[in-house]
Amino acid sequence: xxxxxxxxxxECSKYNCKQCVLFCxxxxxxxxxASTNSAWVWYDKxxxxxxxxxVCSDLLKRHCIEMVMVTPKATxxx
Amino acid sequence: xxxxxxxISPGFEKYMPRDYVDLVKFGPFGKTYDVMELGQYxxxxxxxxxxxxxxxxxxxxxxxxxxxNPEDTIVLGTAGCARLALSQAAVPFVYGNYGDTNAVAxxxxxxxxxxxxxxxxxVVVVAGDGxxxxxxxxMTMHSWFRKEKFTTIMVDNEVYGNTGGQESGMSPKGVQxxxxxxxxxxxxxxxxxxxxxxxxxxxxxLAPTNPKRIARTVRRAILAARHFGxxxxxxxxxxxxxxxxxxxxxxxxxxxxxxxxxKFYEWMTDEVKEFLEEVERKEKEVKR
Ligand SMILES: Cc1ncc(C[n+]2csc(CCOP(=O)(O)OP(=O)(O)O)c2C)c(N)n1
Ligand code: SF4
Ligand code: SF4
Ligand code: SF4
Numbered sequence: 368x369x370x371x372x373x374x375x376x377x378e379c380s381k382y383n384c385k386q387c388v389l390f391c392x393x394x395x396x397x398x399x400x401a402s403t404n405s406a407w408v409w410y411d412k413x414x415x416x417x418x419x420x421x422v423c424s425d426l427l428k429r430h431c432i433e434m435v436m437v438t439p440k441a442t443x444x445x
Numbered sequence: 446x447x448x449x450x451x452x453i454s455p456g457f458e459k460y461m462p463r464d465y466v467d468l469v470k471f472g473p474f475g476k477t478y479d480v481m482e483l484g485q486y487x488x489x490x491x492x493x494x495x496x497x498x499x500x501x502x503x504x505x506x507x508x509x510x511x512x513x514n515p516e517d518t519i520v521l522g523t524a525g526c527a528r529l530a531l532s533q534a535a536v537p538f539v540y541g542n543y544g545d546t547n548a549v550a551x552x553x554x555x556x557x558x559x560x561x562x563x564x565x566x567x568v569v570v571v572a573g574d575g576x577x578x579x580x581x582x583x584m585t586m587h588s589w590f591r592k593e594k595f596t597t598i599m600v601d602n603e604v605y606g607n608t609g610g611q612e613s614g615m616s617p618k619g620v621q622x623x624x625x626x627x628x629x630x631x632x633x634x635x636x637x638x639x640x641x642x643x644x645x646x647x648x649x650x651l652a653p654t655n656p657k658r659i660a661r662t663v664r665r666a667i668l669a670a671r672h673f674g675x676x677x678x679x680x681x682x683x684x685x686x687x688x689x690x691x692x693x694x695x696x697x698x699x700x701x702x703x704x705x706x707x708k709f710y711e712w713m714t715d716e717v718k719e720f721l722e723e724v725e726r727k728e729k730e731v732k733r
Binding site: 385388389390391392393394395397398399401406412414415416417418420421422425 | 480481483484485487488489490491492495496497498499500502503506509656692693694695696697
């Protein structure tokens with residue numbers, strides 16, 4: 368059990384953003400889906416550093432990313 | 446090395462690992478993705494064991510996204526944290542003995558120019574402050590004195606991260622580290638000025654706060670090295686473990702350092718300037 372980042376995609380899609388995607392240290396972990404205009408996390412690759420939360424909440428005040436306890440169901444989804 | 450080696454022979458697709466198929470189909474080989482498109486294509490680096498929130502790992506992610514021709518590039522590294530990710534990328538990687546990177550890169554670059562006289566094969570060294578400015582100091586300097594045509598990137602975490610926290614020549618004066626409990630007694634070495642004096646034709650210093658600028662700097666350094674001589678980038682890439690930076694604050698720390706001693710700095714010779722202006726003007730025209 369460990370924490371991973373989760374994007375509230377509905378909330379994120381309201382913005383024309385991508386900033387967290389550009390600052391995550393892990394390759395292809397925070398990705399961007401053009402069809403929904405939102406960022407999404409590939410849970411298996413997330414190391415839980417929260418840099419994305421700093422970008423989205425502290426810098427941009429958009430509060431679209433939350434740290435969640437990863438469950439087998441959640442990882443199976445990605 | 447080269448585009449034809451990357452492609453999968455017809456009929457073999459179903460036997461190749463998924464990651465590799467993705468790389469060929471959705472990766473950057475033979476295409477030009479802008480760094481702002483990160484997270485929208487299959488990147489060159491795979492999962493790696495660098496620490497959570499490591500901004501050296503982040504710099505390496507952006508570095509690979511910035512390569513002008515990944516299929517014609519060889520990356521050289523050595524002992525130290527960076528190789529943990531460099532060795533997981535879909536670009537040939539040579540592991541130099543600790544301290545030897547710039548000697549190995551010199552030979553490699555010369556051999557490649559003899560073997561492929563009408564092609565550009567880029568050689569890039571990515572190594573730590575210990576590897577380049579302490580133990581590898583002599584070989585780094587001599588590759589510059591000899592005007593070897595490759596790029597050296599120092600990922601400076603201001604400590605020997607991989608071996609548990611010894612001070613390096615790049616640690617700031619006064620800093621206390623696990624294995625330097627009395628505090629460092631000497632100044633941080635001015636690597637950028639050394640590089641200029643030793644003969645580098647393009648020199649830059651940056652903190653990883655702006656992916657577009659990192660990419661532009663890496664690209665410029667590699668393109669300039671093809672034609673004119675050695676190029677050097679000094680990148681601040683914090684070690685959150687040895688400097689006890691909470692991972693959530695890693696980018697804030699980089700932004701902070703940028704305001705202090707890691708302000709963006711770029712210097713190049715007049716001929717490099719002229720060359721890069723011409724290249725970038727042409728690129729803009731193509732985009733239009
Ligand atoms: C010739 C030699 N001496 C010492 C070592 C042990 N060693 C491995 S990594 C390292 C220090 C790495 O520090 P740095 O180059 O700054 O990279 P970092 O791990 O901080 O990124 C040392 C001393 C070695 N591998 N080879
Ligand atoms: S920083 Fe926030 S709003 Fe911007 S793309 Fe990421 S999750 Fe969406
Ligand atoms: S917590 Fe860290 S590794 Fe996970 S998505 Fe956010 S920035 Fe990337
Ligand atoms: S020890 Fe430091 S530099 Fe090395 S991977 Fe961990 S955070 Fe990065």
